[in-house]
Amino acid sequence: MTPPTSMHEHTPESHALREQVWRYAKYRLDLFPVPLDGPVSFEQLSATGSGTITEEGIGGDAALDMFRDVYAPASISVDHPGYLAFIPSAATEAASVFDMVVSASSLYGGTWLEGAGAVFAENQVLEWLAAEVGLPQGAGGVFVQGGTIGNLSALVAARETQIAKHQAAGLPIPARWSFVCSVEAHSSLAHAARVMSCDIIKVPVDAQGRLHGDAVEAAVEDWSSVFAVVATAGTTNFGIVDRLRSVGEVAHEHNVWFHVDGAYGIAGILSGEHRALYDGVDLADSFIVDPHKWLFAPYDACALVYRDPELGRRAHTQHGEYLDVVSGAAEWNPSDYAIHLTRRARGLPFWFSLATYGVNAYREAIAHNIDVAMKFADIIRERPHLKLVREPELSIVVWERIGWEADDYKRWSDMLIEKQIALVTPSSHQGRVNTRVAILNPQTSIELLVEILDTMN
Numbered sequence: 409m410t411p412p413t414s415m416h417e418h419t420p421e422s423h424a425l426r427e428q429v430w431r432y433a434k435y436r437l438d439l440f441p442v443p444l445d446g447p448v449s450f451e452q453l454s455a456t457g458s459g460t461i462t463e464e465g466i467g468g469d470a471a472l473d474m475f476r477d478v479y480a481p482a483s484i485s486v487d488h489p490g491y492l493a494f495i496p497s498a499a500t501e502a503a504s505v506f507d508m509v510v511s512a513s514s515l516y517g518g519t520w521l522e523g524a525g526a527v528f529a530e531n532q533v534l535e536w537l538a539a540e541v542g543l544p545q546g547a548g549g550v551f552v553q554g555g556t557i558g559n560l561s562a563l564v565a566a567r568e569t570q571i572a573k574h575q576a577a578g579l580p581i582p583a584r585w586s587f588v589c590s591v592e593a594h595s596s597l598a599h600a601a602r603v604m605s606c607d608i609i610k611v612p613v614d615a616q617g618r619l620h621g622d623a624v625e626a627a628v629e630d631w632s633s634v635f636a637v638v639a640t641a642g643t644t645n646f647g648i649v650d651r652l653r654s655v656g657e658v659a660h661e662h663n664v665w666f667h668v669d670g671a672y673g674i675a676g677i678l679s680g681e682h683r684a685l686y687d688g689v690d691l692a693d694s695f696i697v698d699p700h701k702w703l704f705a706p707y708d709a710c711a712l713v714y715r716d717p718e719l720g721r722r723a724h725t726q727h728g729e730y731l732d733v734v735s736g737a738a739e740w741n742p743s744d745y746a747i748h749l750t751r752r753a754r755g756l757p758f759w760f761s762l763a764t765y766g767v768n769a770y771r772e773a774i775a776h777n778i779d780v781a782m783k784f785a786d787i788i789r790e791r792p793h794l795k796l797v798r799e800p801e802l803s804i805v806v807w808e809r810i811g812w813e814a815d816d817y818k819r820w821s822d823m824l825i826e827k828q829i830a831l832v833t834p835s836s837h838q839g840r841v842n843t844r845v846a847i848l849n850p851q852t853s854i855e856l857l858v859e860i861l862d863t864m865n
């Protein structure tokens with residue numbers, strides 16, 4: 409009996425389709441500059457992009473045409489130098505092209521048994537990151553989907569560890585646990601607290617937006633229910649690095665876990681000039697950094713690193729009759745270190761790029777982004793109708809156009825995208841509207857930034 413496997417067979421038709429998809433991928437990778445593109449209304453997409461899912465299939469040619477002509481232009485190219493909103497992503501050539509190899513190689517990244525080679529390569533990158541941050545040998549972890557899952561996984565490990573410590577010391581287990589972070593910490597932490605049914609103690613920051621250890625000390629009245637203190641190394645809104653040493657020391661004085669959320673900003677440590685900002689990061693019990701942010705890797709990848717990976721493993725290993733063969737083994741199984749089981753070997757595009765270009769190329773690209781941000785801030789300072797909201801520290805610059813209301817920012821932002829200049833969105837701080845750029849793409853030039861600024865006259 410012939411199995412219904414036409415989808416899996418190598419046939420002249422499947423070969424032709426493969427060639428066509430390669431050609432499209434090559435065309436997209438070769439585009440320079442890339443189009444910015446932009447969102448299209450639901451009504452428009454419904455009119456032009458519906459009806460692709462049918463019993464018989466519309467065929468690869470028609471599906472690829474639909475993607476190229478309708479879906480792709482309705483999706484921002486995040487590697488465009490004018491994509492400056494939120495936290496952009498600009499993958500290197502090597503990382504982008506190797507992402508296709510990861511897909512083509514049908515790798516499983518969850519266990520050593522299935523993916524030893526891929527896991528070994530990823531772990532070299534995690535070891536290197538741990539060493540840059542100053543964690544001792546033996547630190548390690550896993551690449552997860554993004555900073556949100558990275559923070560949540562670290563906090564779950566922190567709480568499990570604190571429960572074990574309380575049990576070992578015969579201390580009562582609080583009815584509700586809490587962790588500490590600054591009022592400017594990323595929204596994923598509030599989300600983690602909801603998911604974990606625990607409380608957050610939000611601590612005020614100084615005028616520059618930094619969390620200090622003494623503010624943590626002053627804000628926490630009862631440490632018996634606190635399982636972690638989280639500092640941010642590069643806030644999302646302003647790119648500000650908390651005073652890591654003082655915060656880490658307070659956490660450790662109270663015998664609780666110190667986690668550093670460096671999803672965006674820990675990458676800045678690679679620019680030697682700015683290393684001092686990160687003083688004390690080596691106290692971290694865990695940290696995260698997203699290669700899909702400022703380490704020039706494609707979505708989606710967050711490196712989660714534990715000082716003592718065994719604490720992550722104890723918190724996250726899943727058990728089942730079908731898993732005993734791997735969960736009982738001594739080898740390194742990435743699935744054991746976060747909230748996931750099946751995983752793509754998503755650290756490999758970053759590994760390939762880092763191996764190809766070397767660490768120095770990363771140091772230079774990151775230092776260049778910071779330099780452009782500082783020059784841009786200087787230009788803003790020179791224009792009397794503009795005002796910096798805070799002095800930039802890394803590669804995020806936030807400013808106000810004096811006299812503008814929310815509607816003015818909205819109209820301006822819409823105009824920039826309509827003219828395909830840039831995606832720069834309105835933002836706000838303490839109730840005041842402003843706008844911001846996050847300069848994470850080495851192709852973003854000071855000329856482009858000035859062109860954007862000139863449209864605010």
Ligand SMILES: Cc1ncc(COP(=O)(O)O)c(C=O)c1O
Nearest residue numbers: 495554555556594596644671672
């Ligand atoms: C400081 C910080 N933490 C966490 C996150 C969440 O990361 P992700 O979007 O990859 O889940 C972000 C995202 O911008 C961030 O800036």
